[in-house]
Amino acid sequence: MGRSTTTAMTPSRRAFLAGAAAAVGLGASGCGTAGSGAGGAELRFYMQKTEVIDYFDDLLRRFEAQTPGTTAVLDSTVSIAPQFVRGDPGDVGCFNNNLELARYLRRGVLSDLSDLPSAGRIRTDISDLTDQYATYPGRTSVLPYSLTAAGVIYNQQIFDERGLPVPTTWTEFTDVCTALQRDGVTPIYATDRDAWTLWQGLFDYSVGSLVDTGEFFARMKEAGEDVGLGAGVSFEEGLAEPMERARVVSSFFNPDHAVRNYADGNLAFGTGQAAMYLQGPWALGQIALVDPDLPVGTFPLPLTEDPADTQVRVNIDLGLWVPTETPQPEAARQLVEFLMQPEVINAYNLDNLAYPTTTDGPAQEDPRLAGLQQYVDDAAFYQGAGTFVPASIPLGNYVQAAMSSGDFTAMLRQLDADWRRLAVRGGLV
Amino acid sequence: MTSQLPLAAAPGVADAQRTPLAASDQRRRAGSRRVDLAYYVFLVPALAAFTLFVVAPAVVGIFYSFTDYAGFGTWSFLGLSNYQALLADPEVRGSYAFTLGFAVVTVVLAQVVALALAIALTSRIRFATGLRTIFVLPLVLSGIVVAYVFSYLFSNTLPAAAAAVGFAPLEQSILGNPDLAWLSIVVVSAWQTIPGAMLVYTAGLSAVPADVYEASSIDGASTWRQFRSITLPLIAGFVLINTVLGVKGYLGAYDVIVGLTNGGPGTETRSVAMTIFSGFTGGDFAYQMGNATVFFVVTVLISVVQLLLTRGRAIRL
Numbered sequence: 241m242g243r244s245t246t247t248a249m250t251p252s253r254r255a256f257l258a259g260a261a262a263a264v265g266l267g268a269s270g271c272g273t274a275g276s277g278a279g280g281a282e283l284r285f286y287m288q289k290t291e292v293i294d295y296f297d298d299l300l301r302r303f304e305a306q307t308p309g310t311t312a313v314l315d316s317t318v319s320i321a322p323q324f325v326r327g328d329p330g331d332v333g334c335f336n337n338n339l340e341l342a343r344y345l346r347r348g349v350l351s352d353l354s355d356l357p358s359a360g361r362i363r364t365d366i367s368d369l370t371d372q373y374a375t376y377p378g379r380t381s382v383l384p385y386s387l388t389a390a391g392v393i394y395n396q397q398i399f400d401e402r403g404l405p406v407p408t409t410w411t412e413f414t415d416v417c418t419a420l421q422r423d424g425v426t427p428i429y430a431t432d433r434d435a436w437t438l439w440q441g442l443f444d445y446s447v448g449s450l451v452d453t454g455e456f457f458a459r460m461k462e463a464g465e466d467v468g469l470g471a472g473v474s475f476e477e478g479l480a481e482p483m484e485r486a487r488v489v490s491s492f493f494n495p496d497h498a499v500r501n502y503a504d505g506n507l508a509f510g511t512g513q514a515a516m517y518l519q520g521p522w523a524l525g526q527i528a529l530v531d532p533d534l535p536v537g538t539f540p541l542p543l544t545e546d547p548a549d550t551q552v553r554v555n556i557d558l559g560l561w562v563p564t565e566t567p568q569p570e571a572a573r574q575l576v577e578f579l580m581q582p583e584v585i586n587a588y589n590l591d592n593l594a595y596p597t598t599t600d601g602p603a604q605e606d607p608r609l610a611g612l613q614q615y616v617d618d619a620a621f622y623q624g625a626g627t628f629v630p631a632s633i634p635l636g637n638y639v640q641a642a643m644s645s646g647d648f649t650a651m652l653r654q655l656d657a658d659w660r661r662l663a664v665r666g667g668l669v
Numbered sequence: 670m671t672s673q674l675p676l677a678a679a680p681g682v683a684d685a686q687r688t689p690l691a692a693s694d695q696r697r698r699a700g701s702r703r704v705d706l707a708y709y710v711f712l713v714p715a716l717a718a719f720t721l722f723v724v725a726p727a728v729v730g731i732f733y734s735f736t737d738y739a740g741f742g743t744w745s746f747l748g749l750s751n752y753q754a755l756l757a758d759p760e761v762r763g764s765y766a767f768t769l770g771f772a773v774v775t776v777v778l779a780q781v782v783a784l785a786l787a788i789a790l791t792s793r794i795r796f797a798t799g800l801r802t803i804f805v806l807p808l809v810l811s812g813i814v815v816a817y818v819f820s821y822l823f824s825n826t827l828p829a830a831a832a833a834v835g836f837a838p839l840e841q842s843i844l845g846n847p848d849l850a851w852l853s854i855v856v857v858s859a860w861q862t863i864p865g866a867m868l869v870y871t872a873g874l875s876a877v878p879a880d881v882y883e884a885s886s887i888d889g890a891s892t893w894r895q896f897r898s899i900t901l902p903l904i905a906g907f908v909l910i911n912t913v914l915g916v917k918g919y920l921g922a923y924d925v926i927v928g929l930t931n932g933g934p935g936t937e938t939r940s941v942a943m944t945i946f947s948g949f950t951g952g953d954f955a956y957q958m959g960n961a962t963v964f965f966v967v968t969v970l971i972s973v974v975q976l977l978l979t980r981g982r983a984i985r986l
Contacts, residue, residue, distance in 0.1 A: 321949060324741040343952050347742045432845060433824070435933055498845030498934065499824050631951035634760070634936055641935025644847055658760070665754045666737055667953055 280309035281571035286323065286330040288316045289558065291525075292592060296334070299588075303578045310571055324349065329563040331572040334579075337382055337556035338627055342374035345381045350561045354380035356573060358580035361598040365619035369556055372454035372623060382559040383576065384597040386589050389612045389621065390520030390553045392445070393527070396535040398425060398515040406539050406611065408547040410485070417492040420515050427492035429514035431505035432643055435636025441518030443639050444624030445541040446486035447479060449551045457628040464663035467656055475655040479625070483648035485543055489518075490643060498644060510534060520553075521593040524608055539611040552615040553624050557594060632667055633658045727965070734959035739952055751959035761960060763936060764944045765967070771851060771858075771940070772919035776912055779859040779866055783911070786863065787870030788900075801871070808864040816928020819857045820844065823929070847934045854938055857925050862918060866911045873907035874900070909979045913972055920968050 287296050293316050300312040315330055323329040324344055335341050344350060353359055359380055366384050407413035417427040431437045459473045467474045494514060509517045510530025540552040562572045582600060589596045595604055595616050603613055615621055629635045642651040662668055734751055738744035755761050786804060790797050824842040831839035843849040885895050923942040932939035941964050948957025
């Protein structure tokens with residue numbers, strides 16, 4: 241998710257315009273063929289996760305072979321907003337299930353998929369996650385397709401050489417960090433220059449096992465412009481303890497964390513310069529590019545003294561949806577059913593360090609993720625707190641500022657103030 | 670002949686008719702105030718494109734700034750409440766303060782350096798042509814590429830160099846320093862825009878006739894006096910153009926900042942353009958449209974003030 245989110249957030253205006261222009265071109269050509277087409281449907285499949293564009297393109301060719309007369313094109317435009325703005329959002333979408341998608345979902349522009357056979361196979365503890373961002377009455381608007389889990393990535397060699405255990409409690413975790421520090425090893429590598437790495441890692445991990453994020457943000461939304469110290473729900477109160485944890489965790493960062501970026505982090509961790517790295521599975525591929533043989537494992541960050549409290553950060557990296565505006569809903573739903581077939585959905589997730597969202601899905605076999613499997617199976621998971629904060633609040637920048645000033649309380653107060661302002665102008669999803 | 674001119678949009682046709690047009694031009698200068706229709710016809714494609722792609726979207730955008738439009742779906746009128754919220758938003762105010770301050774500092778730095786370079790390169794130094802080519806190179810590089818290269822220099826090369834000579838303040842990258850990060854953006858933006866300004870100054874300087882310098886040196890004027898009393902007044906028009914265009918460009922700063930600091934550390938270097946663009950993915954469409962409208966007015970006001978302040982200062986020979 242990290243990578244797809246950042247690509248969506250950082251393109252230059254020019255790149256964005258080029259993308260939009262390409263989309264216009266695609267739309268226009270789509271119209272042309274639709275007008276002249278004889279019977280067969282032409283589907284536009286919207287999927288913008290860069291790493292798997294080829295993968296899905298192959299799947300679309302298989303779909304075409306199975307359903308004669310239907311063609312499917314892959315649209316990988318970076319931003320979905322222009323598609324909905326033009327009223328031409330494609331026929332099937334496959335998108336990160338986040339607050340951005342929630343805006344469309346809540347406004348009812350995604351159709352109901354609850355009557356599809358595959359909808360009944362989705363794990364309810366996973367479909368509940370989509371409801372945490374937004375719901376539309378009486379509809380199943382998104383079918384979760386791929387779940388990714390993120391934890392602390394650690395260098396097993398560094399741990400083994402020093403006989404350090406994989407920590408299961410907060411005290412064990414700080415003890416491990418202190419031992420590493422005493423030994424002259426950087427306990428955790430952080431990359432503040434890419435602010436998204438701070439909120440997805442440090443911020444989300446520090447909140448997750450202490451606060452029920454879905455419930456907390458439901459109350460925050462309800463309180464809206466009234467959030468604050470007196471109102472019973474606020475960032476300042478609700479996240480005070482997590483941010484105290486974050487402060488302690490950040491004291492184990494590499495000294496030059498303020499000036500390092502994501503690429504620096506992958507390189508440093510890949511070359512064994514740090515023992516731990518607060519990143520999701522998307523970083524594993526990058527680390528493997530540096531050193532394919534590095535023994536790497538993962539565990540969720542423990543924040544309490546009871547190992548049973550520990551949960552893993554997950555997100556629905558891909559969810560399938562069909563816009564209400566599609567002129568060919570039947571063909572679109574056919575494509576959804578094709579993608580939801582056990583062999584297709586399982587193969588995709590196992591190949592891409594993710595977890596199938598269906599009740600009959602197999603376990604992820606990659607040894608690097610073995611430490612997270614039990615948590616995913618037990619639904620001991622949460623969606624990161626940062627994913628509930630609308631993009632108009634620059635959370636990553638705020639965490640960055642808190643890192644350099646050390647004042648996390650000021651950051652929480654700022655978040656409360658921003659939240660109130662956003663609520664006043666109706667900016668909360 | 671005029672009846673064929675609607676075809677003038679095609680460049681070949683325009684070329685073919687250059688001679689008759691020149692003839693009509695002479696006729697006009699000879700006394701008649703009638704302007705050949707062809708001039709208007711030439712304007713039509715540009716005007717149409719400008720209206721369709723710039724004016725119309727801008728008007729639509731301004732319209733939506735008075736609503737709660739999310740970019741799609743239904744909307745309702747809000748009146749001025751987006752603008753009220755903007756004025757109360759410390760994040761927005763901070764981005765204006767940063768952008769204006771950055772534009773002023775950068776334009777001064779860039780103009781001084783560009784003028785100095787132009788004077789040096791129009792003097793009779795060796796290798797002037799070769800040097801000019803080298804100095805113009807930044808002009809052809811994309812902003813985001815430049816920013817990423819400088820980002821590497823600032824985070825790795827500069828600290829290493831500072832450590833080697835024992836200069837403590839620069840041993841940590843300034844990109845992570847909340848008080849100094851803006852300097853990196855000033856330096857890179859200036860570096861990128863100096864060549865363009867330098868070319869304009871070079872053109873201006875070569876238009877100053879040599880005999881006025883000759884006359885003044887006979888009168889015993891020092892080089893500084895010549896620069897202050899002859900060069901500067903005679904190229905004042907060029908200074909004005911460079912300053913207005915420079916400020917306008919710096920106010921819209923986006924790609925360089927994204928590549929260097931992405932608005933950080935914290936929100937210290939978040940420009941107005943970045944804030945506006947965040948509304949697009951952040952669902953704050955109408956609100957940031959209001960911000961864009963305010964920014965448009967501010968930019969126009971600044972340009973008008975600049976023009977008024979400098980009007981009549983230029984001297985023509």
